Amino acid sequence: RTVYVNGEYLPETEAKVSIFDRAFLMADGVYEVTSVLGGKLIDFDGHANRLDRSLGELEMKAPLTKDELLEIHRELVRENEIEDGLVYLQITRGAPGDRDFAYPDPDTPPTVVLFTQSKPGLADSAQSKEGIKVISIEDQRWGRRDIKTVQLLFPSMGKMMAKKAGADDAWMVEDGAVTEGTSNNAYIIKGDTIITRHLSNDILHGITRAAVLRFAREAQMKVEERPFTIEEAQAADEAFVTSASAFVMPVVEIDGAAIGDGTPGARTARLREIYLDESR
Ligand code: PDD
Numbered sequence: 001r002t003v004y005v006n007g008e009y010l011p012e013t014e015a016k017v018s019i020f021d022r023a024f025l026m027a028d029g030v031y032e033v034t035s036v037l038g039g040k041l042i043d044f045d046g047h048a049n050r051l052d053r054s055l056g057e058l059e060m061k062a063p064l065t066k067d068e069l070l071e072i073h074r075e076l077v078r079e080n081e082i083e084d085g086l087v088y089l090q091i092t093r094g095a096p097g098d099r100d101f102a103y104p105d106p107d108t109p110p111t112v113v114l115f116t117q118s119k120p121g122l123a124d125s126a127q128s129k130e131g132i133k134v135i136s137i138e139d140q141r142w143g144r145r146d147i148k149t150v151q152l153l154f155p156s157m158g159k160m161m162a163k164k165a166g167a168d169d170a171w172m173v174e175d176g177a178v179t180e181g182t183s184n185n186a187y188i189i190k191g192d193t194i195i196t197r198h199l200s201n202d203i204l205h206g207i208t209r210a211a212v213l214r215f216a217r218e219a220q221m222k223v224e225e226r227p228f229t230i231e232e233a234q235a236a237d238e239a240f241v242t243s244a245s246a247f248v249m250p251v252v253e254i255d256g257a258a259i260g261d262g263t264p265g266a267r268t269a270r271l272r273e274i275y276l277d278e279s280r
Pocket residue numbers: 033180181182183184185203204205206207208209242243244245
């Protein structure tokens with residue numbers, strides 16, 4: 001596979017970054033994941049805009065313009081013949097040469113890495129037809145979840161807790177209310193109303209979330225952006241998650257309790273269909 005590192009396209013085995021890289025030592029970096037369907041990038045603009053925001057919040061300069069980033073995404077998709085899959089992009093504060101808590105000189109060149117992952121049939125996975133099971137866990141992440149940093153250890157732990165419990169993913173709970181999934185935004189549907197936590201520093205502002213809520217409103221569904229509890233979710237008619245890699249994914253079980261009749265809900269299926277139709 002061909003990857004991109006700091007201005008160069010290289011075979012993955014030749015790509016190298018410094019052991020002093022701030023992301024390696026301190027998780028000091030941000031990332032984006034953009035999906036590819038039929039060779040087309042999905043929601044690239046949204047991801048590029050959020051990247052700018054993440055960089056700004058961490059006082060990092062954008063090393064490349066949006067157009068340059070788009071060209072690199074496209075080149076990697078072409079070069080690696082990605083039909084369905086994703087493009088991963090990471091920008092770190094670079095490798096100043098010593099380990100120091102203070103940020104290095106702002107002119108330290110950032111490390112820019114992009115690679116692709118091929119996922120044939122990404123939009124038709126078995127999971128998307130059967131739905132996923134989630135468990136709830138206490139949200140033990142830091143307080144700036146709106147910044148898409150590579151500091152992903154707690155979400156990884158949550159995913160492993162879910163697997164050990166025989167589930168697929170975990171919904172994280174803070175002060176009694178669901179924040180989000182380990183790598184996705186969380187929703188429930190009660191009657192005709194979609195309920196999902198409001199935007200704040202407590203959750204990532206999902207690009208898929210923005211699109212799905214827009215399509216839902218256009219389809220005359222009601223949307224309530226507010227916190228909800230696990231008990232409310234277990235009593236809901238439907239539940240789902242959204243992300244760039246899962247699109248709209250039905251949730252059929254929460255902490256062992258079936259949601260609705262335990263199969264993916266009709267409104268969730270409709271939202272998935274609309275999202276996929278409108279985005280590709
Ligand atoms: N994760 N919440 C969290 C904590 C996430 O990590 C993600 C995305 C989302 C959904 O955001 P979006 O719709 O913009 O993908 C919500 C990506 C896919 C990942 O880490 O692989």
